[in-house]
Amino acid sequence: MKKLTLLFILFCFFNNLFGQVQSCQDKFIAQEFDKNRENGVFDYNDKWINGSTIKVKFLGGSDFVKSKIVKYSRYWEKYANITFKFIDFGSADILISFLDDGSWSYVGKASKKIASENRASMNFGWFTDTTKEIVFKRTILHEFGHALGLHHEHTNPKNNIKWNKPVVYNYYSNKGWTPEKVRSNLFPKYGETLSNSKYDKYSIMHYHIPKEHTLDGYSVGWNSELSNGDRNIISEMYPKPTTKKVTSTEISNTKPATGQILDVQMEHGVYRLDKNNTNTLGTELSISFNINNAKSKKSSIVAYFYHANGRKLINNEAINYRTDIGQVGALKEFSPTYEESTYDGLKIFIPYWTFDLGNGEFPLKFMFNLRSEDKTLVTSGYYQITYLKGKIVNELKSNAIMTGVNIGVLPIFVIKNAEEEECTTCLLFVNSKYQPILTQENQHFKICQNFTPKNFTEIYGVHPDDNKISLSLDINDIPMNKSELNSGKIYYAVALYSEGTEIIREATWTPIEFQFE
Ligand SMILES: [Zn+2]
Structure with missing residues (x-):
């Protein structure tokens, strides 16, 4: 069975003391997605326990520099149930060097794997x-944010940044960035749950954006503090234990049950026998933990699923996998x-x-609790995941160039999970009454091109260096009848097909006006 590999390399940048832009990389360990399976789960955060x-x-x-790193890394501890222990000897989970160009960090627990090597x-x-204090502060906060599992906030799918792309490409190419590097670091807004579900322009994980880089003058300053959004997401991922008031009856009883999560392994896309005795695809968690003072007591691990925005994921049909209210x-x-x-x-x-959830790409999150006799002993915090099912096409639109009698249309889209499958994109036409323009055989007239995505995610026509498919024809080749010709106006839209079935069509029909010479 073929495995696909997704590999992300992000670069981030900061102004240094002299106002120069310096780049830094945020590194990921590749994730695999098996394309022979229709659906799967991505976990981009690689969260610590x-x-x-x-x-x-x-x-x-x-x-001096080390003292700054200790100082500012501790800012996260105030909001996350995490302790950074700086050690001189022994094996570390995060290894910090000062040799490489730029500043970068692996994301989440991947750090531990790298440090172990x-x-x-x-x-x-x-x-x-x-180095200026403010530069220490924002750089250290930012890199430790990555190390805790956070991604760049400007890649949040909820952002509405209207990039002035030619200006942005030009700006970064002057800093020595390739178009690919610019694209993957600034514009990868393709729906993954990479970040807080609410877009947060004040996040420490956001790039600085000068107003010249956007079409509407939108800008983002040099964020140097943990924003409310940063504090919220990190305390959702790593919630601190709630301190309970101990009542007198509890004191008189035996010691209360306690628990501690030691390790969580997650395997996505595995077949197991479910509780309804069906061999089926899913995610398996392997949880190691201590539980004390709970001998012979009814104990449990309970996992709950949510949409990324916090709404409970409800499915009343999920027999044996739902709560009383259907979560x-x-x-x-x-x-x-x-x-x-x-x-x-x-x-x-x-x-x-x-x-x-049907076909599509869905940002979800889940958490689990260790419980004993209806009391929660310890909670895992939220794990953010992206669930994907079927072929996904994002943002289908098109650009047209009309010259003389020639119509040239460039479809613009991102396609996922269709690697090495023959797909087709077609240009369809309707008349001024939105009725299909038909061929002599009474078929809907269309001009088509086949294409085969090479990677799990392929981008067509969005950026200058993307794949391009051009659909072009002579307007005289469109089999219009007399009244259609006389109307002087038809409409086109682009559609995508896989195995002959339409996956998606452009939301709006674009008019083409013409006249007889
Ligand atoms: Zn970064």
Whole structure:
């Protein structure tokens, strides 16, 4: 079975002391998506376990610079249930170097894998003992945001930035960036749950955008603080335990049950037997945890699913996978054998059929609780995922160039999950009454081109260096009848087909006006 690999490399930039733009990379470990399966889940955050102590070690650096990194990384601890422990010896989860050009970080727990290979997972390329305080602050906050699993906020699919692309390309090409680098870092707005579900222009994870780079004068300043949005998302991902008032009856009873999550492994796109005894595709969690003072008590792990915006994912048909109110979730019950029990990789499976979302790309999130006798002992915090089903086409539109009798139309779209499949794009025509223009055989007249996407995500016609498909014809070749000819106006739209079936058609018909010579 063929596996597809998605690889992201993002660059970020900051003004250094001298006002020069410096670039930095945010690195990901590739994710796989099996194209032979119709649906799947992406997890872009690679979140640490809630409550983790993350060990950080320096490879070089002056005491002054290191003290700044310690200082500003701690700003995140105020909102995240995470502790950064700076160590001099032993194995680290985040390894910080100062050798490479620019500043960058791996995203989330990928850092640990890289550090375990004794490679730097984070780099600060332009820090010296004379670096301005504000530059220390925003760079360190930003890179540690990546290390906790956050992505660039300007790639938030909810943003409405109207880029002045020629200006942006020109600006960055003067800094030595290739068009591909500009595109993948500034415009990758293709629907992944890469960020907070609400767009936040004040996020520490947002690029600075000068007003000259947008068509409507929109701009984003040099964000240097953790915004409310940053604080919200990080405390959703890593919620702090709620401190409960202990009542007198609880004090008189035996010790209260406690729990601690030790490890979470997630396997997306695996076949397992679900609770309805069907072998089906889903995500399997393997959760390792301690549970104390809960011997023989009815305990459970309960997972709950939500839309990225916080709305509960409801499916009343999700038999055995829904709560009383129909929220999609999964339950695993157990009774600890000992007062101090450790579970190593307890499995909980969530089949994708329970989502019942149809075809498309859906930003979701889920969390799970460890419970004993109806009390939540510990919560995982939210994991943001993107669920994708079927072939996805985003933002189909077109550009037309009319010269003399020639009509040339360039379809503009992003297609996903159609790698190495023959697809077709067609130009369709209707008359001024929006009735199809028919061929002699009474078929809807169209001009078509086949194309085969080479990668999981392929972009057509959006940027100067994208794939291009040109649909062109002579207006005299359109089989119009007399009244259609006399009306002087027809409309066109672009459609995409796969295996002969229309996947999507342009939302609006665009007029073409003509006259007899
Ligand atoms: Zn960045």
